[in-house]
Amino acid sequence: MTDLNTSAAFLRDLLQKAGVTGYAIELSESENRELNTEQQNFTLYRTMFNHSASVTAYIAGRKGAASGTDLTEEGLKELVEDACAAAQSAEPDDANGYAEHEPQETFTLGPLQPDMERFHDRLRELMDTVARDYPKILLMQIVASHHTGHRLYENAGGVRFEAYEGEYSVMLEYAGHEGDATTGLAAGSITLRDLDTPILDHGLLRKQLRDTEDSLVTCPVGGKFTGTVILTPDALAYFTYMLISNYMSAGVIMDGTSQWLDKMDTPVVSDKITLRLQAEDDRLVLPAPFTSDGYRAENVTLIDRGVLRANILNLYAARKTGRPVTKNTGTAFVMDPGDTPAADMIKSVRRGLIVGGFSGGQPGANGEFSGVAKNSFYVEDGEIRGAVMETMISGNLADLFTQVTAVSRELFSDGTLAFPYMACEGITISGN
Amino acid sequence: MLQDIITPQRALFSDGVQTILRGHENRSRRVVLVKGNLVQNTRSHGRGISARVTKNGRYGFSSTASYTAEDARQVLKAATENALFLDARARTPGRFYPAGETLHFDPMLPIRDTEQKRLVELCRTVDDHIARAYPDLLSRNVVYTEDSQDKIILTSDASSGHVTYPRCYLYVILTAQTPAGVPVELFKAFGGLGSFDDWFDHPEALYPEIDRLYQRLMDKKEGVFAEAxxxxxxxxxxxxxxxxxxxxxxxxxxxxxxxxxxxxxxxxxxxxxxxxxxxxxxxxxxxxxxxxxxxxxxxxxxxxxxxxxxxxxxxxxxxxxxxxxxxxxxxxxxxxxxxxxxxxxxxxxxxxxxxxxxxxxxxxxxxxxxxxxxxxxxxxxxxxxxxxxxxxxxxxxxxxxxxxxxxxxxxxxxxxxxxxxxxxxxxxxxxxxxxxxxxxxxxxxxxxxxxxxxxxxxxxx
Structure with a gap:
């Protein structure tokens, strides 16, 4: 049994016979084709056929879920039994539930059929271009895949969504190499709708390769000082994830550790910052069209010119905390551009860093962060002096987004996110 | 434990290539309590077959989320086609890697299932204890996770066998507030190799370590920044x-x-x-x-x-x-x-x-x-x-x-x-x-x- 609609009908029937009146079902089937290269050679070609089913049962206010890959009748029966057993082991909770009365809809997004010959040729072209244009780059690995999937969601509230989705994605891992000198590991990735243009022409891939070559020339940063940090779009996306996790996500709102609990509709960061979570955006290949609660996803403004407008709360967290549910729990984040050319941002730095990556864990609940600045460059009197090694940056997440001096007017998208450059002051920088 | 439908498929292995066929099941269980609220209560499993076929050092791989003899045949065919696709386009000569020892392995560790009810009860018991013993905490999370791997590995030119790797853990995460109102947290993981009953028969045995965790959190609450x-x-x-x-x-x-x-x-x-x-x-x-x-x-x-x-x-x-x-x-x-x-x-x-x-x-x-x-x-x-x-x-x-x-x-x-x-x-x-x-x-x-x-x-x- 692999037809999703047949499986869904079978599950509905099983749940009905088991007396389960509240439920949500998710079914999926997918095919992934993945080409891998190592050191400029194709080494591995993978084809993965997958399918899965997930059942969430709601029994007298109790909730339990089970998922698995066995879509035979026997497998689906076991799944329903597992979900019911899990629900019966829980306590009743009024916050449990799912969306109701959403319009039924089918989505078709991205390229559903791969052209693997052309993909192979584009990747060969990429490797040849890197060898020719970036001779100091050692291209360690490329993982390039085409994913096509079919998903079905339905619940007892009459909600039903179906999505047919496809995308190409390419992830590069590389390092700068010259003689015995090696840079740290660098990575770039891009998600694409088509293969009409060379892969390296997308996003910031070329700039990232050039920056890695430039990282072979290092510049010592002595001592500790407070300076300006310019976050590249990749680094800004990383810090934004941390910001959301620490202050706006369901976990920290529910357990009360967010320091923005009572800050809704008040300024929380610089008025230069507008952050959105997108459901429809031409710059992004596959924003999630519906949520796991069964809501049709919407574009949500999280922070509007510095003012907190929404947290990211699923239905359970929303009910538990008496706050509105967020009808988008995906990861398609977009930050609005500013009005400063990126080149001018560097010119205005007296002393600081351009930070391309950050090696540090998720900050604790207090937002304090410290970690190693990776793929980063020292800037003094408006000029880039060289790459840095063993240099740490530290500060507070909320402060970092408050002490913003400029946001670039250029915006860069990797197909999954879109972010500008952002400069902020007051960051502690310590060299070795 | 996986039924062995893999070993009889050796007859499908082709000459002139190096082949690995693997039946593989992952199982996981997860229960999450956040401040006493049950926010996750899930059971999942994934089972399927994969084949890796190597032609002149070029790897073709295929997998499917089904587990029958016919699925084994299909992934072997797809993996072979993938290896040939790469080999036909290769710019450099490839080579075989040497054959390995041909031993046979049997599973060393049993994978035992536990009723979900007992997992929830464990989390609830530990959470109740924390709520009672440490009412001044800002927040507490109690998380039970269990994952296991069950594999049957069949190779054309090395060892084969059936191996199992079960493990389970209980995480306790405690959060307190500094005098300045800033949250600080510490966590500890209990458990390890094996199944639920190997580690969590007596929840009260965990309490001394949880108390130690709490005392350390109280130290941290009064803590200072390190000097850079x-x-x-x-x-x-x-x-x-x-x-x-x-x-x-x-x-x-x-x-x-x-x-x-x-x-x-x-x-x-x-x-x-x-x-x-x-x-x-x-x-x-x-x-x-x-x-x-x-x-x-x-x-x-x-x-x-x-x-x-x-x-x-x-x-x-x-x-x-x-x-x-x-x-x-x-x-x-x-x-x-x-x-x-x-x-x-x-x-x-x-x-x-x-x-x-x-x-x-x-x-x-x-x-x-x-x-x-x-x-x-x-x-x-x-x-x-x-x-x-x-x-x-x-x-x-x-x-x-x-x-x-x-x-x-x-x-x-x-x-x-x-x-x-x-x-x-x-x-x-x-x-x-x-x-x-x-x-x-x-x-x-x-x-x-x-x-x-x-x-x-x-x-x-």
């Missing part, structure tokens, strides 16, 4: 394990050596003080079962220990069959895959620094102004050996005595530089096994170490 700069520190055993895994272990994975890691040009050279010996243990360590024992890898190589650093000299890399041939080293069972749809990659097993002869008390007494860094929350490193570890629990050392606790901070450095500064190593080991290593796929790994005195860069305000 290069300091003499004692890295706790958890930190030593993190160093062994992140900062050294990844640089000596042979695929990353080929990618230009700092270990390549340092083979046979001094990279640490002579007090440092580091091993990736397979199934036993220091006369006992390793935290997460591995017996047979997913290329059919029987697992053996790999000595990476001996008395400060870099002595070896971790290999798969292909890189073992490249470097002229023995393959030792490091090629592992997480799920049925994953190909084997070079992964660590139980990577640890060996204990020394000093006592922790003597080490603390030897420092006038420094830090004792006890627990780490996370760590990252790159090809240069430049590393960063988050420090979630630490204490000042002043005039040979422990002082105030530290707020969260970070240490960083270059592994082979920092290891040369190690001048005292404690006589005891701390292991951890609850985490996943991330390298394209997740993978359960063990890591461990003794306390080490060294010079290291510490972040702070």
């Amino acid at each position: 700069g290069v300091k003499t520190v004692i890295l706790g055993g958890m930190m030593g394990g993190m160093l062994a895994h992140e900062a050294v272990g990844h640089t000596v994975e042979a695929d990353l050596v080929l990618g230009g890691s700092v270990a390549g040009p340092n083979l046979g050279k001094r990279v640490a003080s002579d007090l440092v010996t580091l091993t990736d243990f397979a199934s036993e360590a220091f006369g006992r079962r390793a935290p997460l024992p591995v017996y047979l890898d997913d290329e059919g190589t029987p697992a053996k220990d790999v000595t990476l650093i001996r008395d400060g000299i870099l002595t070896g890399f971790m290999n798969n069959r292909e890189t073992a041939q490249h470097f002229g080293m023995p393959a030792a069972g490091n090629a592992r895959a997480w799920s049925f749809s994953d190909e084997p990659l070079i992964r660590m097993r139980n990577t640890a620094v060996h204990p020394g002869t000093s006592t922790l008390e003597d080490m603390i007494a030897s420092i006038d102004d420094g830090y004792y860094l006890v627990e780490s929350g996370n760590g990252q490193a790159d090809l240069t050996g430049e590393f960063m570890f988050g420090v979630t629990l630490g204490y000042e050392i002043k005039n040979g005595k422990l002082g105030r606790a530290l707020l969260d901070t970070t240490v960083s450095g270059i592994a082979f530089d920092m290891l040369r500064t190690v001048d005292m190593v404690s006589d005891r080991m701390t292991w951890s096994s609850s985490g996943f290593c991330g390298k394209k796929q997740p993978m359960p790994v063990g890591m461990g170490g003794p306390e080490m005195r060294c010079r290291i860069s510490i972040g702070g305000r």
Whole structure:
């Protein structure tokens, strides 16, 4: 049994016979084709056929879920039994539930059929271009895949969504190499709708390769000082994830550790910052069209010119905390551009860093962060002096987004996110 | 446990290629209580078959989320077509890697299922205890996780067998508020190799350790920022394990050596003080079962220990069959895959620094102004050996005595530089096994170490 609609009908029937009146079902089937290269050679070609089913049962206010890959009748029966057993082991909770009365809809997004010959040729072209244009780059690995999937969601509230989705994605891992000198590991990735243009022409891939070559020339940063940090779009996306996790996500709102609990509709960061979570955006290949609660996803403004407008709360967290549910729990984040050319941002730095990556864990609940600045460059009197090694940056997440001096007017998208450059002051920088 | 439909498929293997067929099931259970609210209560499993076919060194791989003889035939066919696709377009000549030992392995560890009700009850019992005993906490999370792998591996030219790897953990995460109203947290993982009943029959046995965690959180609540700069520190055993895994272990994975890691040009050279010996243990360590024992890898190589650093000299890399041939080293069972749809990659097993002869008390007494860094929350490193570890629990050392606790901070450095500064190593080991290593796929790994005195860069305000 692999037809999703047949499986869904079978599950509905099983749940009905088991007396389960509240439920949500998710079914999926997918095919992934993945080409891998190592050191400029194709080494591995993978084809993965997958399918899965997930059942969430709601029994007298109790909730339990089970998922698995066995879509035979026997497998689906076991799944329903597992979900019911899990629900019966829980306590009743009024916050449990799912969306109701959403319009039924089918989505078709991205390229559903791969052209693997052309993909192979584009990747060969990429490797040849890197060898020719970036001779100091050692291209360690490329993982390039085409994913096509079919998903079905339905619940007892009459909600039903179906999505047919496809995308190409390419992830590069590389390092700068010259003689015995090696840079740290660098990575770039891009998600694409088509293969009409060379892969390296997308996003910031070329700039990232050039920056890695430039990282072979290092510049010592002595001592500790407070300076300006310019976050590249990749680094800004990383810090934004941390910001959301620490202050706006369901976990920290529910357990009360967010320091923005009572800050809704008040300024929380610089008025230069507008952050959105997108459901429809031409710059992004596959924003999630519906949520796991069964809501049709919407574009949500999280922070509007510095003012907190929404947290990211699923239905359970929303009910538990008496706050509105967020009808988008995906990861398609977009930050609005500013009005400063990126080149001018560097010119205005007296002393600081351009930070391309950050090696540090998720900050604790207090937002304090410290970690190693990776793929980063020292800037003094408006000029880039060289790459840095063993240099740490530290500060507070909320402060970092408050002490913003400029946001670039250029915006860069990797197909999954879109972010500008952002400069902020007051960051502690310590060299070795 | 998986029924063996894999072994009868040997007749489908083709001549002129190297073939691995793997039946593979992952099972997981998860219960999450946040401040007493049950926010996750899930059971899941994934079962399927994969085939890897190698033609002139080019790998074709295919997998399917079904588990029948017909599925085995289909993935073998698709994997063969993929290998031929690459081989037909290759610009360089390929080669076969040598055949391995042909042994057979039977499962060593049973995978036992537990009713979901008991998992929820455990979390509820522990959560109730915490809520009662420590009412001043800002928040508490209690998380039960269980994952297991069950694999049947059949190879054309190496070992075959059936292996199982069950593990389960209970995480307790406590959050308190500093006098300034800022949240601080600490966590502890209980459990390890095995199933629920091996670890959690008596929840009250966990309470003394939870109380210790709470007391440490109270220390941290009054904690101070570390002073940034290069300091003499004692890295706790958890930190030593993190160093062994992140900062050294990844640089000596042979695929990353080929990618230009700092270990390549340092083979046979001094990279640490002579007090440092580091091993990736397979199934036993220091006369006992390793935290997460591995017996047979997913290329059919029987697992053996790999000595990476001996008395400060870099002595070896971790290999798969292909890189073992490249470097002229023995393959030792490091090629592992997480799920049925994953190909084997070079992964660590139980990577640890060996204990020394000093006592922790003597080490603390030897420092006038420094830090004792006890627990780490996370760590990252790159090809240069430049590393960063988050420090979630630490204490000042002043005039040979422990002082105030530290707020969260970070240490960083270059592994082979920092290891040369190690001048005292404690006589005891701390292991951890609850985490996943991330390298394209997740993978359960063990890591461990003794306390080490060294010079290291510490972040702070």
